[in-house]
Amino acid sequence: MRSAHTVEQVRAAEAELMARLPEGTLMQRAATGLAVAISNFLGGTYGARVVLLIGSGDNGGDALYAGAQLARRGAQVTAVLLSTKTHQAGLDALKTAGGQAIPAAASAGVSGGVVREIAGADVVVDGIVGIGGRPGLRPEALAVVQVAEEYGVPIVAVDTPSGVDVDTGETPEPHVNAAFTVTFGTHKICHFVDPAATACGPVHLVDIGLDLPPAEVQALQAADIKALYPVPRGESDKYSRGVVGLMVGSTQYPGAAVIATAGALAGPVGMVRYIGPDAVASAVREAHPEVVGDGRVQAWTIGSGLGDELDIPRIRELLDAEEPVVLDADGLKALDDAGDHVDVLITPHAGELSRLLGVDRATVEAERLKYARLAAERFDVTVLLKGATTVIASPDGEVRVNTNATPWLATAGAGDVLAGLCGALLAGGLTPLDAASVGAYLHAAAANLASDGAPITAITVAQALPEATRRLLS
Numbered sequence: 001m002r003s004a005h006t007v008e009q010v011r012a013a014e015a016e017l018m019a020r021l022p023e024g025t026l027m028q029r030a031a032t033g034l035a036v037a038i039s040n041f042l043g044g045t046y047g048a049r050v051v052l053l054i055g056s057g058d059n060g061g062d063a064l065y066a067g068a069q070l071a072r073r074g075a076q077v078t079a080v081l082l083s084t085k086t087h088q089a090g091l092d093a094l095k096t097a098g099g100q101a102i103p104a105a106a107s108a109g110v111s112g113g114v115v116r117e118i119a120g121a122d123v124v125v126d127g128i129v130g131i132g133g134r135p136g137l138r139p140e141a142l143a144v145v146q147v148a149e150e151y152g153v154p155i156v157a158v159d160t161p162s163g164v165d166v167d168t169g170e171t172p173e174p175h176v177n178a179a180f181t182v183t184f185g186t187h188k189i190c191h192f193v194d195p196a197a198t199a200c201g202p203v204h205l206v207d208i209g210l211d212l213p214p215a216e217v218q219a220l221q222a223a224d225i226k227a228l229y230p231v232p233r234g235e236s237d238k239y240s241r242g243v244v245g246l247m248v249g250s251t252q253y254p255g256a257a258v259i260a261t262a263g264a265l266a267g268p269v270g271m272v273r274y275i276g277p278d279a280v281a282s283a284v285r286e287a288h289p290e291v292v293g294d295g296r297v298q299a300w301t302i303g304s305g306l307g308d309e310l311d312i313p314r315i316r317e318l319l320d321a322e323e324p325v326v327l328d329a330d331g332l333k334a335l336d337d338a339g340d341h342v343d344v345l346i347t348p349h350a351g352e353l354s355r356l357l358g359v360d361r362a363t364v365e366a367e368r369l370k371y372a373r374l375a376a377e378r379f380d381v382t383v384l385l386k387g388a389t390t391v392i393a394s395p396d397g398e399v400r401v402n403t404n405a406t407p408w409l410a411t412a413g414a415g416d417v418l419a420g421l422c423g424a425l426l427a428g429g430l431t432p433l434d435a436a437s438v439g440a441y442l443h444a445a446a447a448n449l450a451s452d453g454a455p456i457t458a459i460t461v462a463q464a465l466p467e468a469t470r471r472l473l474s
């Protein structure tokens, strides 16, 4: 499990540990981890050209000490000082190791010397701000970051890409887009939640020995997903493994029924039932002869591809019934904020969530964590908000993210596969939060297997689910 803590939690843990250790120990641990990660990225340090962008705080201190270590191993290191205030001991260490420091600004814009240093660098290290930063970059910082972007020099973010909102993952202002990020002690929320997560690139965690409270946001890993997956036992039969009912697809969108069924059949259930128009049911059976008709189920998937053919009173009846429900796509129109829906998992993309909450789509995209949490609370449901990173929020305030997807998964019908699979996981006995976590993980893992760097279709994702599950469980 990977955990993301808030800035406040990190500061408290750091203060507690710093009180027990000699001064500067934590920063040295951070700087050493950072120097090693940069050296690995460069494939060696001798002769490498490294430019450090240094802000006024300890984030700059980390970068300066790491720069000193790289300079001692033969790198040519230049610190560009963005503030009149600089971490003095770090700066002294860099100079002692043979590095140089220059101010960023000339009378107008970035000095020619700084532009030349950045243009010729193998890597730029973003030590502008970390957890002490506010969103956005000040003009002098923005100007040097733009020079690095213009010359295509990769940027390594120290702790967080400067300019993002660390505790929400929002990016309301200009920010660094990192090739990768080296963080310390624990992940921060911006590492997991888009749009900031994308700005981080891959995140490398350096342990500095913090003792942390329960995390605000968690990202389950393969071992966690494996432990949750409902594996049949010797005494299992097709009913005890769970039966999922699908009320999906329509004469308008028959394909959604076929695709969602493929997702459900690749889940842990013993049987799949399909309820829908005769012509659509025939198409489903033609593609999947094992599917049966109406009867008792342990969970429902409702809504994918219903189009205009949705029976809102009937859906509301099912939402209020005992069996848990995955509510997707058009089915979301039946959701109201009255009643007990703790057994309901909704699977909207940002557009669907925006309609549900009456805010515009761009706002939901920009503040994904906030709106996933808000919907969970308002509708008393678990929310799986789809996107490059999936945010899962439960009505009791728990938040998980899934970060292993490939952008190739953004293809028509992929959401239907996920809805079918999540319904099967609910029928298999998982809670909505766990079904969403396992579903999002396996869906993304299957997409990675199916794609391997090439375009995929929804059906190929469903077909790759058994192999993804096999690899997980073996």
Ligand SMILES: NC(=O)C1=CN([C@@H]2O[C@H](COP(=O)(O)OP(=O)(O)OC[C@H]3O[C@@H](n4cnc5c(N)ncnc54)[C@H](OP(=O)(O)O)[C@@H]3O)[C@@H](O)[C@H]2O)[C@@H](O)CC1
Binding pocket: 014, 015, 018, 026, 027, 028, 030, 031, 055, 056, 057, 058, 059, 060, 062, 083, 128, 129, 130, 131, 132, 133, 134, 135, 136, 137, 138, 141, 158, 159, 160, 163, 184, 208
């Ligand atoms: N504590 C520890 O034990 C450890 C901490 N560690 C490291 O310390 C980092 C936190 O350091 P920190 O607290 O000094 O804050 P930091 O992020 O450097 O920013 C500070 C100053 O920046 C300014 N500023 C704000 N917004 C800005 C903006 N948008 N654009 C430009 N400038 C902006 C503002 O100052 P101002 O200029 O307004 O006076 C603010 O006070 C942490 O991320 C990790 O890297 C590690 O060594 C592990 C051990």
Ligand SMILES: Nc1ncnc2c1ncn2[C@@H]1O[C@H](COP(=O)(O)OP(=O)(O)O)[C@@H](O)[C@H]1O
Binding pocket: 349, 385, 386, 387, 388, 389, 390, 405, 406, 407, 408, 409, 410, 411, 412, 413, 414, 415, 416, 417, 418, 443
């Ligand atoms: N940029 C992206 N990177 C990775 N996964 C993505 C990206 N965009 C969308 N996805 C995933 O692709 C799927 C698309 O589902 P959805 O939008 O419901 O499509 P449809 O309604 O056509 O089935 C979701 O699982 C979503 O999380």
Ligand SMILES: [K+]
Binding pocket: 059, 126, 127, 128, 129, 130, 157, 158, 159, 160, 161, 162
């Ligand atoms: K930074």
